[in-house]
Amino acid sequence: MKAEIITIGDEILIGQIVDTNSQWIGTELNKIGVSVYQISSIQDDKQHILNALKEAQERVGIVIITGGLGPTKDDITKHTIAEYFNDTLVLNEEVVNHIKNLFANYNIPFSESNRLQGMVPTKATYLKNEYGTAPGMWFFENNTVFVSLPGVPSEMKGLMENEVIPKIRKEFQLPFIIHKTLITYGQGESVVAERIEDFENNLPNFIKLAYLPDFGSVRLRLSAKGDHKKILVDTLQEKIDELYQLIPDIISGFDDGGKIEDRIGILLKEKGKTVSTAESLTGGKIAATLVSVAGSSTYYKGSIIPYSAETKINLLGVSSKTIKNHSVVSKEVALEMAKGAKEKLKTNYAIAVTGNAGPSTDDTDKSVGVVFIAIATDSAVFVEEFNFGKPRGRVIDKTVNKSLQLLLKEILKN
Numbered sequence: 001m002k003a004e005i006i007t008i009g010d011e012i013l014i015g016q017i018v019d020t021n022s023q024w025i026g027t028e029l030n031k032i033g034v035s036v037y038q039i040s041s042i043q044d045d046k047q048h049i050l051n052a053l054k055e056a057q058e059r060v061g062i063v064i065i066t067g068g069l070g071p072t073k074d075d076i077t078k079h080t081i082a083e084y085f086n087d088t089l090v091l092n093e094e095v096v097n098h099i100k101n102l103f104a105n106y107n108i109p110f111s112e113s114n115r116l117q118g119m120v121p122t123k124a125t126y127l128k129n130e131y132g133t134a135p136g137m138w139f140f141e142n143n144t145v146f147v148s149l150p151g152v153p154s155e156m157k158g159l160m161e162n163e164v165i166p167k168i169r170k171e172f173q174l175p176f177i178i179h180k181t182l183i184t185y186g187q188g189e190s191v192v193a194e195r196i197e198d199f200e201n202n203l204p205n206f207i208k209l210a211y212l213p214d215f216g217s218v219r220l221r222l223s224a225k226g227d228h229k230k231i232l233v234d235t236l237q238e239k240i241d242e243l244y245q246l247i248p249d250i251i252s253g254f255d256d257g258g259k260i261e262d263r264i265g266i267l268l269k270e271k272g273k274t275v276s277t278a279e280s281l282t283g284g285k286i287a288a289t290l291v292s293v294a295g296s297s298t299y300y301k302g303s304i305i306p307y308s309a310e311t312k313i314n315l316l317g318v319s320s321k322t323i324k325n326h327s328v329v330s331k332e333v334a335l336e337m338a339k340g341a342k343e344k345l346k347t348n349y350a351i352a353v354t355g356n357a358g359p360s361t362d363d364t365d366k367s368v369g370v371v372f373i374a375i376a377t378d379s380a381v382f383v384e385e386f387n388f389g390k391p392r393g394r395v396i397d398k399t400v401n402k403s404l405q406l407l408l409k410e411i412l413k414n
Helices: 021-031 046-059 077-084 093-105 112-116 153-171 189-195 197-201 229-246 260-271 285-291 309-316 320-326 331-345 392-413
Strands: 002-008 035-042 062-066 089-091 119-121 125-127 136-141 144-149 176-185 207-214 217-226 251-255 275-279 300-304 349-355 370-376 381-387
Touching: 002 021, 002 046, 021 035, 021 062, 021 153, 021 176, 035 046, 046 062, 046 077, 046 144, 062 153, 077 089, 077 119, 077 136, 077 144, 093 112, 119 136, 125 153, 136 153, 144 153, 176 229, 189 197, 189 207, 189 217, 197 229, 207 229, 217 229, 217 251, 251 392, 260 285, 260 392, 275 285, 275 331, 285 300, 285 392, 300 331, 309 320, 309 331, 320 331, 331 349, 331 370, 331 381, 349 392, 370 392, 381 392
Parallel strands: 002 035, 002 062, 062 144, 275 300, 275 349
Antiparallel strands: 089 119, 125 136, 136 144, 176 217, 176 251, 207 217, 349 370, 370 381
């Protein structure tokens, strides 16, 4: 079964917001055996929406649409879908009562524009939106399912989890899709591909290999699809064992599909360990990434952001002599920052970063893009130098990613 995701909204196309809905929907559909064939973002324009629906119907069996279901005049999705199906809108009292109750709980006055949100196409199956006013809608026309959802992420997710996913499972006989992802470090994509070329050429036709490169690492994702789960699981395990025989020197473990900060959190909790950060050029972005994980307060103890040389000295105990002799962008300063953070915040691990994000290099002799990342553990402190190039945003983001990779690698050692 193939699906297409269509997000509607000028705010996406002009870059005002990032389309996270499609990523989340794609992940959830894949879990139940639905393959996403295409993702499109389109304007709040009637003809554009009509064209997108027609084209999607020719390609896939399930079309998921998000956005354009609000109470204002620029929200035209519901009216346009009704036109596409040669349908009319009628007032659904169940939707109206739900909106009234929702507003009453928050002491919000109910208006005529809110009543209009209760207008639903006659051919649609109403999907109750527990977290908002815009109803979800399910259509089945010409052997294609169309699902229209609000664009607010919390409302969309609630409808997908409570209504759409269960209904798709009930209506369709779905295959199994299983992914296993190995993480490799230290060699580039082309080198890894050369080492496992014969392995890739001899994969069975129901297993695909994808290379997912990042700075300093390449994830190898094996994806198996079919109707017999045991065959898929057993064959995937055989292929993983083969990879461990072919490239044991660069495999560092599995990627469970979650974000690296989630993985770090799970491991630190399991081991009863803690971590802190000392961030110069990233200004707290590593900390923000770590604390985005629910329950991170059990293992993340805090951050010191010594953006100037003075604060590096006063808050972390970095030697003024070290700064004078080597500059603030140096491996020596990074090492002392990591030691200082670990000692002052009393953690098992500490990350420290210093570098030139640009556009200028201030009072250092290092070029823009040069970054030093230090990791302190209970047994050692080490530092690595990188050149992340330009521009500033890229340098900062790559520093965050690489810092978390280095931390994870140390946690996995113990």
